[in-house]
Amino acid sequence: MKxxxxxxxxxxxxxxxxxxxxxxxxxxxxxxxxQAALDDWKVMAPKLQSLAQEIEVGSVPTERxxxxxxxxxLPRAYQWADGSAYINHVELVRKxxxxxxxxxxxxxxxxxxxxxxxxxGPRDPIPLGDTAWGCDMEAEVCVITDDVPMGVSASDAADHxxxxxxxxxxSLRGLIPAELAKGFGFFQSKPPCAFSPVAVTPxxxxxxxQDTLIHLPMHVDYRGEAFGxxxxxxxxxxxxxxxxxxxxxTRPLVAGSIIGSGTVSNKGADGGAGKPVAEGGLGYSCIAExxxxxxxxxxxxxxxxxxxxxTVRIExxxxxxxxxxxxxxxxxxxx
Amino acid sequence: MKxxxxxxxxxxxxxxxxxxxxxxxxxxxxxxxxQAALDDWKVMAPKLQSLAQEIEVGSVPTERxxxxxxxxxLPRAYQWADGSAYINHVELVRKxxxxxxxxxxxxxxxxxxxxxxxxxGPRDPIPLGDTAWGCDMEAEVCVITDDVPMGVSASDAADHxxxxxxxxxxSLRGLIPAELAKGFGFFQSKPPCAFSPVAVTPxxxxxxxQDTLIHLPMHVDYRGEAFGxxxxxxxxxxxxxxxxxxxxxTRPLVAGSIIGSGTVSNKGADGGAGKPVAEGGLGYSCIAExxxxxxxxxxxxxxxxxxxxxTVRIExxxxxxxxxxxxxxxxxxxx
Numbered sequence: 001m002k003x004x005x006x007x008x009x010x011x012x013x014x015x016x017x018x019x020x021x022x023x024x025x026x027x028x029x030x031x032x033x034x035q036a037a038l039d040d041w042k043v044m045a046p047k048l049q050s051l052a053q054e055i056e057v058g059s060v061p062t063e064r065x066x067x068x069x070x071x072x073x074l075p076r077a078y079q080w081a082d083g084s085a086y087i088n089h090v091e092l093v094r095k096x097x098x099x100x101x102x103x104x105x106x107x108x109x110x111x112x113x114x115x116x117x118x119x120x121g122p123r124d125p126i127p128l129g130d131t132a133w134g135c136d137m138e139a140e141v142c143v144i145t146d147d148v149p150m151g152v153s154a155s156d157a158a159d160h161x162x163x164x165x166x167x168x169x170x171s172l173r174g175l176i177p178a179e180l181a182k183g184f185g186f187f188q189s190k191p192p193c194a195f196s197p198v199a200v201t202p203x204x205x206x207x208x209x210q211d212t213l214i215h216l217p218m219h220v221d222y223r224g225e226a227f228g229x230x231x232x233x234x235x236x237x238x239x240x241x242x243x244x245x246x247x248x249x250t251r252p253l254v255a256g257s258i259i260g261s262g263t264v265s266n267k268g269a270d271g272g273a274g275k276p277v278a279e280g281g282l283g284y285s286c287i288a289e290x291x292x293x294x295x296x297x298x299x300x301x302x303x304x305x306x307x308x309x310x311t312v313r314i315e316x317x318x319x320x321x322x323x324x325x326x327x328x329x330x331x332x333x334x335x
Numbered sequence: 336m337k338x339x340x341x342x343x344x345x346x347x348x349x350x351x352x353x354x355x356x357x358x359x360x361x362x363x364x365x366x367x368x369x370q371a372a373l374d375d376w377k378v379m380a381p382k383l384q385s386l387a388q389e390i391e392v393g394s395v396p397t398e399r400x401x402x403x404x405x406x407x408x409l410p411r412a413y414q415w416a417d418g419s420a421y422i423n424h425v426e427l428v429r430k431x432x433x434x435x436x437x438x439x440x441x442x443x444x445x446x447x448x449x450x451x452x453x454x455x456g457p458r459d460p461i462p463l464g465d466t467a468w469g470c471d472m473e474a475e476v477c478v479i480t481d482d483v484p485m486g487v488s489a490s491d492a493a494d495h496x497x498x499x500x501x502x503x504x505x506s507l508r509g510l511i512p513a514e515l516a517k518g519f520g521f522f523q524s525k526p527p528c529a530f531s532p533v534a535v536t537p538x539x540x541x542x543x544x545q546d547t548l549i550h551l552p553m554h555v556d557y558r559g560e561a562f563g564x565x566x567x568x569x570x571x572x573x574x575x576x577x578x579x580x581x582x583x584x585t586r587p588l589v590a591g592s593i594i595g596s597g598t599v600s601n602k603g604a605d606g607g608a609g610k611p612v613a614e615g616g617l618g619y620s621c622i623a624e625x626x627x628x629x630x631x632x633x634x635x636x637x638x639x640x641x642x643x644x645x646t647v648r649i650e651x652x653x654x655x656x657x658x659x660x661x662x663x664x665x666x667x668x669x670x
Binding site: 010076078079081102104108110111112113114116127129133150151172175178180181182183184185186187189192246247250251253254256335 | 584585
């Protein structure tokens with residue numbers, strides 16, 4: 001099934017959306033919000049699944065679904081922990097500044113905790129205080145868990161993944177170096193993320209969901225042109241279940257925790273840095289990567305970060321070309 | 336007024352507590368949970384204040400208040416951002432390893448984002464997976480905000496501080512070095528915090544609340560003995576309003592965000608490292624500090640971190656010796 005939160009109050013209004021994202025049916029008689037459904041998922045999920053089936057066969061009233069009416073599926077979430085499954089992204093960043101990737105990064109995931117109480121809807125603008133902050137997008141795969149016990153194993157963690165979605169993890173690259181130099185990780189450099197219009201249960205992905213990874217490309221269009229088509233099932237050093245287990249090592253994860261994959265990033269066909277889409281490559285899921293490749297190749301950064309008015313579109317299509325999660329489509333605005 | 340969440344479901348049950356912490360009255364006819372009250376604070380606060388006055392004059396039914404029935408005031412919170420107002424703590428840690436404190440630390444607060452979806456009640460045990468993780472307490476002052484706009488000034492931020500409480504920011508010192516070396520900040524090394532039984536409005540602190548700092552000592556007893564009496568109004572490089580403004584630079588803070596002061600820490604009377612309480616000093620709000628002082632003085636750490644069965648009690652008393660927030664009292668248990 002596919003679930004969305006239509007904009008309403010602080011937590012949105014839960015609806016079940018048709019597989020083709022054209023129609024929805026109100027689900028508030030089952031649970032008023034997605035968080036409320038996740039709080040009692042074992043009871044709520046079968047009821048929501050029934051409604052989803054009724055929508056497909058046309059036995060319940062539906063209304064036209066508009067992605068721009070959506071808040072993030074969890075407009076306020078209790079936990080947003082973002083990993084770095086695709087180490088190629090980290091390798092590029094390090095290579096550009098002549099630093100090695102520590103061996104431990106291949107067995108011990110990088111993870112930071114980001115803002116979860118404020119999120120952006122999939123069509124909300126990205127508010128930017130200063131273009132010198134170096135605004136960038138990061139296209140990622142995310143999962144939403146039910147209650148996960150502290151110390152869960154990676155194999156058990158897979159069973160706690162209840163919903164899957166994608167996000168734009170907005171990053172302020174200009175604020176990152178000074179912030180990381182302080183040693184406490186990202187804070188101001190990671191403002192609210194935007195999440196896709198719908199979150200889906202794993203069965204909606206069919207064969208594309210294997211080993212808790214989505215084996216499909218992440219479509220990123222920047223300023224109206226194809227920018228990234230990286231394969232989310234390729235070059236992942238960690239899968240989503242491993243990231244959930246990492247997050248839960250010393251704490252339980254409360255129902256509704258969102259765990260992210262980090263920027264989806266592939267190596268090139270030759271094992272080196274990937275090429276831009278225009279040159280036949282799979283491109284990039286963030287601007288920082290193409291800048292790193294420019295820096296490694298020519299000694300200088302060429303592509304600027306996002307300016308006021310720039311747009312990004314992030315989407316994932318199934319093998320028939322249909323949108324799975326709906327599209328994140330955002331414009332940078334000055335605040 | 337003083338507010339508490341009695342243990343019930345995921346979010347507790349909101350009650351107003353008498354100033355002397357002996358009695359409470361159910362507030363669920365006003366708002367079922369503290370989060371619900373904060374979501375509409377301008378409307379809810381006056382109603383809760385009225386109830387608080389009725390409790391003091393005895394015009395409403397009350398029941399006996401037991402601190403051990405409490406969850407954290409916000410059992411699930413959307414944001415927990417912890418600063419380092421007391422740079423003495425940072426200076427000690429750095430001095431012990433022969434590192435300088437960067438000049439920027441005195442103007443740009445250190446802040447990390449911690450787990451907020453899971454918290455510990457004030458009398459809940461501290462679950463520890465492995466004593467080698469180096470379990471430590473950190474006694475801190477915290478504030479709860481209403482909705483704070485992105486980019487708020489420090490002076491305006493002060494008006495968004497609606498409630499004050501204290502916490503035990505549990506830290507796993509053994510996991511910190513490897514985690515900070517990865518560059519993404521704390522994650523597994525900062526498991527859930529315990530918060531005090533009640534959160535209070537600033538007026539409850541009277542003259543002790545000045546310039547958004549509490550001018551009273553933080554009482555920390557470890558294994559039944561006085562361990563820390565550091566003055567929370569002294570040696571604070573940043574006040575709470577400045578920390579709120581720092582947190583909100585690139586994001587709005589959602590109502591119910593909790594911002595922490597970092598470990599309360601004073602210099603000694605001579606401007607050097609503070610002495611233990613037993614030697615007439617103000618002691619420490621965490622074990623790491625006494626270890627750092629041992630290391631600086633003798634070249635080796637002597638005091639071990641918390642073992643299974645060890646207890647910590649954290650409390651703040653007003654000038655008459657009455658508990659303001661109730662006591663956090665926890666025992667480390669093996670899980």
